[in-house]
Amino acid sequence: MSSIKTTYHALLAKWHTLTGHKLFWPVFMAAGLVFCIAVDTFDFVDLYLQLILIYVGINIILTVSLNLINGYMGEFSVGHAGFMAVGAYVASLLTVHVCPAGAQNLFFPLAILTGGIGAALVGFLVAIPSFKTRGDYLAIVTLAFCMIVKSILENIDAVGGPRGLLGMEKLTTLPWVFFWTALSVWVIRNLVYSNFGRGVLSIREDEIASDLMSVNTRQVKIIAFIVSSFFAGIAGGLFAHALQFINPRMFDILKSTDILIMVYLGGIGSISGSIIGAVIYTILLEVLRPMGIWRMVLMPLMLVLLMIYRPRGIMGMKEARMFTPLRDLVTEKLWRQKKKEATDATP
Amino acid sequence: MAYIFQQALNALQLGSIYALIALGYTMVYGILTMINFAHGDLFMVGAFFCFLIAVYLKLSFVPTLLLSMLGVACLGVVIERFAYKPLRSAPRVSAIITALGVGLFLENFTLALSPYPKHIPQLLENITWTIGSLSISSLQIIVIALSLVLMFILDFIVHHTKAGMAMRAISWDKTIVPLMGVSVNKIISLTFAIGTGLGGAAGVMYGLAYPVIDPYMGIMVGWKAFICAVVGGIGNVRGAMIGGFILGAVEIMVAAFFPSTYRDVVAFTLLLILLIVRPYGILGKPQPQKV
Numbered sequence: 204m205s206s207i208k209t210t211y212h213a214l215l216a217k218w219h220t221l222t223g224h225k226l227f228w229p230v231f232m233a234a235g236l237v238f239c240i241a242v243d244t245f246d247f248v249d250l251y252l253q254l255i256l257i258y259v260g261i262n263i264i265l266t267v268s269l270n271l272i273n274g275y276m277g278e279f280s281v282g283h284a285g286f287m288a289v290g291a292y293v294a295s296l297l298t299v300h301v302c303p304a305g306a307q308n309l310f311f312p313l314a315i316l317t318g319g320i321g322a323a324l325v326g327f328l329v330a331i332p333s334f335k336t337r338g339d340y341l342a343i344v345t346l347a348f349c350m351i352v353k354s355i356l357e358n359i360d361a362v363g364g365p366r367g368l369l370g371m372e373k374l375t376t377l378p379w380v381f382f383w384t385a386l387s388v389w390v391i392r393n394l395v396y397s398n399f400g401r402g403v404l405s406i407r408e409d410e411i412a413s414d415l416m417s418v419n420t421r422q423v424k425i426i427a428f429i430v431s432s433f434f435a436g437i438a439g440g441l442f443a444h445a446l447q448f449i450n451p452r453m454f455d456i457l458k459s460t461d462i463l464i465m466v467y468l469g470g471i472g473s474i475s476g477s478i479i480g481a482v483i484y485t486i487l488l489e490v491l492r493p494m495g496i497w498r499m500v501l502m503p504l505m506l507v508l509l510m511i512y513r514p515r516g517i518m519g520m521k522e523a524r525m526f527t528p529l530r531d532l533v534t535e536k537l538w539r540q541k542k543k544e545a546t547d548a549t550p
Numbered sequence: 551m552a553y554i555f556q557q558a559l560n561a562l563q564l565g566s567i568y569a570l571i572a573l574g575y576t577m578v579y580g581i582l583t584m585i586n587f588a589h590g591d592l593f594m595v596g597a598f599f600c601f602l603i604a605v606y607l608k609l610s611f612v613p614t615l616l617l618s619m620l621g622v623a624c625l626g627v628v629i630e631r632f633a634y635k636p637l638r639s640a641p642r643v644s645a646i647i648t649a650l651g652v653g654l655f656l657e658n659f660t661l662a663l664s665p666y667p668k669h670i671p672q673l674l675e676n677i678t679w680t681i682g683s684l685s686i687s688s689l690q691i692i693v694i695a696l697s698l699v700l701m702f703i704l705d706f707i708v709h710h711t712k713a714g715m716a717m718r719a720i721s722w723d724k725t726i727v728p729l730m731g732v733s734v735n736k737i738i739s740l741t742f743a744i745g746t747g748l749g750g751a752a753g754v755m756y757g758l759a760y761p762v763i764d765p766y767m768g769i770m771v772g773w774k775a776f777i778c779a780v781v782g783g784i785g786n787v788r789g790a791m792i793g794g795f796i797l798g799a800v801e802i803m804v805a806a807f808f809p810s811t812y813r814d815v816v817a818f819t820l821l822l823i824l825l826i827v828r829p830y831g832i833l834g835k836p837q838p839q840k841v
Contacts, residue, residue: 347818354814499658506651514640
């Protein structure tokens with residue numbers, strides 16, 4: 204038993220030196236991008252596996268962006284699928300109706316970006332009630348918003364109404380998913396560890412106290428909602444062009460529940476937790492597919508058991524070293540040293 | 551005029567069902583400050599119990615209703631004991647996510663056992679009285695009357711019995727109450743039994759009023775009932791009743807005067823406006839925040 208433990212610690216230390224290296228992130232990103240482009244051009248991976256990888260990427264974007272609001276800001280938003288719907292519809296409408304037929308590939312990132320901006324505008328609207336309403340009442344606001352988006356989409360005949368929208372080409376490729384996933388993780392991770400991110404965290408801990416400490420809580424909330432919904436919109440656009448068909452019912456409360464489960468499975472307030480949660484949830488659902496409907500019985504059961512034995516999720520407010528800035532690591536090390544000295548000094 | 555009265559009757563019927571479910575949310579919230587998102591699915595289980603009892607045991611209406619309520623209440627207590635009790639000291643959201651998980655489990659378990667929608671047999675003879683251009687069915691009267699009776703019983707229990715006093719005391723202060731000799735676990739179990747039993751009764755009545763049932767019927771109704779509970783001021787029993795009737799009235803009236811596909815848009819927009827104007831619901835009190 205102890206030998207397993209020592210090997211684990213040795214491996215962990217090696218992993219930490221590897222991820223701590225200056226060139227780790229550039230090399231890792233370049234390798235990932237090259238791999239994705241290779242897969243896309245030479246098709247040496249099964250198409251089904253490629254689709255799963257695409258879903259993993261989309262789910263990572265959704266989970267990380269929801270974690271900004273639910274995990275770091277401590278609100279309980281249940282309407283993330285609504286932002287996703289806005290992004291999906293805006294991007295699809297652009298590629299289907301606006302864009303010239305020959306230039307789809309060039310136009311695609313622009314469409315996704317516009318979808319994200321559309322979702323961000325809607326996120327701005329949702330942020331306004333969050334000034335006064337908090338907690339469960341804000342949960343209702345986001346829930347109602349999600350339902351309103353769904354029923355408005357069902358009532359607009361120009362976007363297909365309840366029948367949905369089709370005619371998108373399969374423009375979501377693995378390199379694009381990789382790019383947007385990396386971008387969202389990078390932006391949100393840097394945001395959280397920036398000056399602004401401290402404001403977000405202080406709202407979670409105590410809103411009034413952070414207000415007293417001259418955090419502009421309104422501004423922080425607006426920006427957090429805008430960033431989160433922007434990436435949800437991007438995920439929606441990617442999702443629409445991976446599936447090539449969307450209808451309003453795909454973005455109902457069940458989709459929001461899925462995203463929530465991924466966030467809390469991985470652990471709130473942790474970028475690495477979100478990534479782990481999204482990857483595990485997506486892959487497990489696919490691996491268990493032979494079980495048919497019973498996998499949908501097993502998954503919630505496993506979630507309940509995990510919550511009982513590990514209420515904070517897999518990572519639970521802890522961050523993997525590779526995502527923690529050096530500054531914080533050094534501070535923590537110094538703090539531990541001081542604590543140790545203090546305990547050593549007192550007999 | 552008769553049209554409006556007719557719609558008002560429909561609104562009362564839908565509203566009383568919403569109110570019964572919202573009561574379950576609000577009671578559990580009041581005592582545990584936890585949102586039991588599995589409640590809508592317990593409502594669905596109630597409808598399925600009704601189907602099973604009516605088809606296989608061939609009982610009449612009253613025993614069916616009582617047995618379904620009992621069954622759902624037992625299920626609610628079991629869920630509380632095994633899924634929520636270990637999480638009482640955990641962060642609030644963990645309990646909420648567990649509740650979502652339990653709800654998904656109930657839905658999919660029912661779906662795995664019965665993949666096709668079921669049709670509840672007619673348990674009550676449905677008589678329709680016509681007064682002028684107004685038609686009133688006995689079913690509507692029974693649904694409305696029965697839910698009002700159940701609500702009065704609940705209101706009596708909460709405000710005029712010792713168990714009810716203990717419930718209110720726990721929602722007031724959870725740390726002092728055990729010192730006064732109240733068994734908190736028993737009261738929480740009782741609250742779950744009553745709350746989910748009412749949800750089961752709502753399931754039976756919903757099944758009688760709209761007889762085709764499927765495993766996903768609880769999701770939408772459950773979330774809407776949650777909205778009712780919040781609109782009334784969550785944790786407040788009378789608020790939940792008011793909220794239920796408000797949402798029922800809004801939904802039916804919107805469907806009566808606009809195209810029915812706009813029902814959700816208008817209903818939820820009104821609710822949003824209400825929450826922006828009164829951020830703590832109709833009867834809820836803003837809690838002072840300490841720094």
